[in-house]
Amino acid sequence: MLKTHQCGQLSLQNVGEEVSLAGWVNRRRDHGGLIFIDLRDRSGIVQVTVEPEGSASQEEGAHEIASQARNEYVLQVNGVVRERPEGFENPNLTTGAIEVIARHVEILNPAKTPPFYISNGADDVDEALRLKYRYLDLRRTRMVQNLTLRHNIVRFIREYLSNRDFLEIETPILLKSTPEGARDFVVPSRLHEHEFYALPQSPQQLKQLLMVAGIERYFQIARCFRDEDLRADRQPEFTQLDLEMSFVDAQDIRALIEEMLIKLTQLVSPKPIQQTPFPVLSYAEAMDKYGVDRPDLRFGLPLFTLSEVVANSEFGVFRNAVAGGGQVKGILYPQGASLARRDIDEMTDFVKRFGAKGLAWIGVTAGPDGEGNYGPDALRSQISKFLAQDEINGIVQASGAQAGDLILIVADSPAVTAQSLGNLRLEIARRADLIDTSQLAFCWVTDFPLLEYNDDLKRWQAVHHPFTSARAEDWASLESAPGDVLAKAYDVVLNGWEIGGGSIRIHNSELQDRLFAVLGLNHDEVQAQFGHLLEAFQYGAPPHGGIALGIDRMVALYAEATSIRDVIAFPKTAAGTDLMVNAPSPVTTEQLDELHIALKQAKKAAK
RNA sequence: GGAGGCGUGGUGUAGCGGUUAGCAUAUCGGCCUGUCAAGCCGAAGGUCGCGGGUUCAAAUCCCGUCGUCUCCGCCA
Numbered sequence: 001m002l003k004t005h006q007c008g009q010l011s012l013q014n015v016g017e018e019v020s021l022a023g024w025v026n027r028r029r030d031h032g033g034l035i036f037i038d039l040r041d042r043s044g045i046v047q048v049t050v051e052p053e054g055s056a057s058q059e060e061g062a063h064e065i066a067s068q069a070r071n072e073y074v075l076q077v078n079g080v081v082r083e084r085p086e087g088f089e090n091p092n093l094t095t096g097a098i099e100v101i102a103r104h105v106e107i108l109n110p111a112k113t114p115p116f117y118i119s120n121g122a123d124d125v126d127e128a129l130r131l132k133y134r135y136l137d138l139r140r141t142r143m144v145q146n147l148t149l150r151h152n153i154v155r156f157i158r159e160y161l162s163n164r165d166f167l168e169i170e171t172p173i174l175l176k177s178t179p180e181g182a183r184d185f186v187v188p189s190r191l192h193e194h195e196f197y198a199l200p201q202s203p204q205q206l207k208q209l210l211m212v213a214g215i216e217r218y219f220q221i222a223r224c225f226r227d228e229d230l231r232a233d234r235q236p237e238f239t240q241l242d243l244e245m246s247f248v249d250a251q252d253i254r255a256l257i258e259e260m261l262i263k264l265t266q267l268v269s270p271k272p273i274q275q276t277p278f279p280v281l282s283y284a285e286a287m288d289k290y291g292v293d294r295p296d297l298r299f300g301l302p303l304f305t306l307s308e309v310v311a312n313s314e315f316g317v318f319r320n321a322v323a324g325g326g327q328v329k330g331i332l333y334p335q336g337a338s339l340a341r342r343d344i345d346e347m348t349d350f351v352k353r354f355g356a357k358g359l360a361w362i363g364v365t366a367g368p369d370g371e372g373n374y375g376p377d378a379l380r381s382q383i384s385k386f387l388a389q390d391e392i393n394g395i396v397q398a399s400g401a402q403a404g405d406l407i408l409i410v411a412d413s414p415a416v417t418a419q420s421l422g423n424l425r426l427e428i429a430r431r432a433d434l435i436d437t438s439q440l441a442f443c444w445v446t447d448f449p450l451l452e453y454n455d456d457l458k459r460w461q462a463v464h465h466p467f468t469s470a471r472a473e474d475w476a477s478l479e480s481a482p483g484d485v486l487a488k489a490y491d492v493v494l495n496g497w498e499i500g501g502g503s504i505r506i507h508n509s510e511l512q513d514r515l516f517a518v519l520g521l522n523h524d525e526v527q528a529q530f531g532h533l534l535e536a537f538q539y540g541a542p543p544h545g546g547i548a549l550g551i552d553r554m555v556a557l558y559a560e561a562t563s564i565r566d567v568i569a570f571p572k573t574a575a576g577t578d579l580m581v582n583a584p585s586p587v588t589t590e591q592l593d594e595l596h597i598a599l600k601q602a603k604k605a606a607k
Numbered sequence: 608g609g610a611g612g613c614g615u616g617g618u619g620u621a622g623c624g625g626u627u628a629g630c631a632u633a634u635c636g637g638c639c640u641g642u643c644a645a646g647c648c649g650a651a652g653g654u655c656g657c658g659g660g661u662u663c664a665a666a667u668c669c670c671g672u673c674g675u676c677u678c679c680g681c682c683a
Contacts, residue, residue: 027643027644027645029641029642029643029645029646030639030642030645031639031640031641031642031645031646032638032639032640033639033640033641034639034640034641034642035640035642036641036642036643036645038643047642047643049641049642051640052640070634071633084641085641087641088641088642088643090642090643092643093643096643113617113633113634114617114618114633115617115618116617116618116619116633117618117619117632117633119644124618124619124620125618125619126613126614126618126619126675126676127675127676128674128675128676129618131675178683180683181682181683182681182682182683183681183682201682201683204683226682227682228681228682229608229680229681229682230682231677231678231682232676232677232678234682353610353678353679354679355679461683462683463683464683465683466683468683563676573674573675573676574675574676574677575674575675577674579674579675
C-alpha cells in the first residue's frame with residue numbers, strides 16, 4: 001500500500017504518528033517558504049504543510065517537489081501528524097484540528113488542468129461538460145457522497161431482506177420482446193437469423209416464475225431497460241429493487257416494505273418521516289384531493305369540488321363542463337388575492353400545458369358582509385359578474401378561503417381538471433414556498449383501477465400489468481363493468497415521487513384467461529407472448545405478489561438531488577447519449593453482416 | 608413527435624444593432640513562513656456553437672441546424 005491512512009480520517013488521535021498519504025491535490029497555497037497542500041482522497045481532505053527548504057522536518061528536495069505540484073496532481077506524502085498551532089484550526093474541515101508536516105513528497109502522476117472546477121463546491125458547471133468528463137465530476141465531494149449513499153442504501157436493503165429469508169437471484173438481461181408496455185431495447189441474434197432478444201423492462205415474468213419454482217422469497221437489485229423518452233427522473237436504463245413473495249396478501253408486502261423504508265430512513269437520513277404508519281390513500285381519494293396518484297403530502301392545498309355549486313350557473317363555462325360529464329374544481333392560493341395579474345397569467349399558461357382551456361380566479365379581498373355575502377367590494381375576479389351571489393358564496397365556502405386568499409378554478413374533463421390542478425398545486429407550493437423540506441412524506445396509494453380504456457386502440461388495457469389481480473369481490477364484474485374493477489395494486493410515494501409499485505398477481509390460469517379476454521388478446525397472441533407463464537401456472541402456482549422500488553429515485557430523494565443523473569455514476573443525456581464514451585455509435589459492416597442486418601437510409605441523411 | 612430555456616477566453620458570466628468584446632476565476636511567470644475561496648505584481652488566453660439571411664454595420668435581429676436542459680406526448 002502506498003498509504004497508511006485515508007486523508008479524511010486523520011484526527012487529534014493520530015497526533016505524533018508518522019503517516020503515508022496518497023491522493024489528489026485539491027488546492028495548493030504556496031507562500032514561497034511555507035506551502036500548504038489540501039490533499040484529497042475519497043474519504044476527505046487533510047492539510048499537508050511543507051515547511052521551508054532546509055527545515056529539519058523534511059528530506060532534501062521535498063519543498064521543491066511540493067512547489068511543482070498543481071491541482072489534481074496525484075501525490076504521495078509521508079510525514080508526521082501534528083496538532084495545528086492555536087488559532088490556525090479550520091472548523092470547516094473535519095480534519096481541521098490537525099495537519100500533516102511533510103517529510104517526503106512524491107509526484108505519482110501529474111495532471112492536465114481540469115476542464116472545470118473540482119475543488120469548489122459550486123454546482124454551476126455545464127452538465128454536458130460534467131458528463132463528458134464524468135470521471136472528474138465524480139471526484140467532487142457531492143458526487144462521492146451520492147455514490148456512497150447509494151451504496152449504503154443498497155447494502156442496507158440486501159441485509160434487511162437477507163435477514164428475512166429472501167434469496168437474491170439474478171435473471172437474464174437478454175430476454176424476449178413483448179409488445180405490451182414500454183418500447184423494448186432489442187438485440188439482434190447472430191445465431192438466429194432475423195430474430196431478436198429484448199432487454200427486460202423489468203424482471204416481472206421471471207420473478208413470478210421463481211414463485212412457481214418454490215423460491216417463496218426473491219429479490220434482486222435489477223437493471224431495467226425501457227426505450228422511451230427521458231426525464232429528470234427517467235433514464236433508459238435504471239435500477240429497481242425487484243421483489244416477490246409467495247403466500248402473502250397486499251398488507252404483508254406493504255408492511256415489509258414500510259418497515260424497510262422506515263429503518264432505511266433512520267439509517268441514511270437526518271430528516272424525520274412526517275407520519276408513521278404511512279398514510280394510505282385510495283387512488284380515488286388521491287385523484288380527488290390532489291389530482292395525482294403520487295401526492296406530495298409535505299404541504300396541504302387540497303383540491304375542492306365546485307361542480308354541484310355551479311351546475312346550473314349562468315356562467316356557461318362552468319355549466320357546460322358539468323353538463324358534459326366534466327368537473328369544476330378549485331384550489332386555494334393562500335394570501336394570493338393581491339398577486340399581480342402577470343402572476344395569474346403565468347399560472348393560466350401553466351395549466352394550459354396540461355390541456356386546461358383557462359383558469360378562472362376569484363381573489364377574496366375581504367370577509368363577508370353582515371348577511372354573509374361576498375359582494376363586489378370583497379372580491380377581485382374576472383368571472384364574479386357571471387356568477388349568482390349564492391354561487392359565489394358557495395365557492396368561497398367550499399374553498400375555505402379567508403380574506404387575502406385567491407381561489408383558482410378549472411372546469412374541464414375529470415382527467416384534465418385533475419392533471420392541471422394537480423400540477424398547479426405543486427406550482428403554487430413552489431411559488432408560495434409552502435413545501436416543508438425538513439420532513440420526508442411517505443404514503444401508500446392503493447385500490448387502483450385494474451383496467452383503463454385506451455381510446456386510440458379502442459380496447460381495455462391493464463393499468464399496472466396484465467398479471468395484476470383484481471380485488472376478490474370485483475372479479476364478478478370483470479366482464480360487465482371492467483372500468484369499475486379495482487386491483488390489488490399499491491404504489492409507495494415519497495415527497496410526490498412514485499418510488500415503487502406492486503401488486504398481488506393472478507395465480508389462477510382461469511382468471512388470467514378471463515382477463516386476457518377482456519384485454520382483447522386472442523389465444524394465439526397470448527400463447528406467443530405469455531404461454532410459458534400460463535403453462536407454469538398450471539403446475540401449482542402459489543398465491544404471490546411483489547413490488548419494485550426505484551433505487552435511482554430513492555437515492556435522489558435522500559440525496560436531495562434534482563435529477564437521478566446525480567446519483568448514477570455514468571448516466572445518459574435526455575437524448576439517450578453517453579457523452580463520455582460517445583454512445584450510441586455506428587458499427588462496422590462486418591458486424592452487421594454477421595447479424596444479417598441491412599440498414600435503411602437514415603432519416604437525417606435523406607434530407 | 609411537440610413546446611420552451613440556454614450556448615460569449617479553460618470554467619462561470621456581462622454585453623442584446625456601431626465596445627479595442629468587459630468582469631471573476633482558473634492557467635503561466637515573479638514576490639511571499641500560517642494559509643485554508645491565501646495575498647500582491649505581471650502576462651498570455653476569444654473562429655461570441657455552426658450555416659445562411661437582413662443591415663452601411665450582427666455576439667446582438669431573422670431563419671435553419673447542432674448540442675444540452677426542462678416540460679407535454681410517451682413511460683403495461
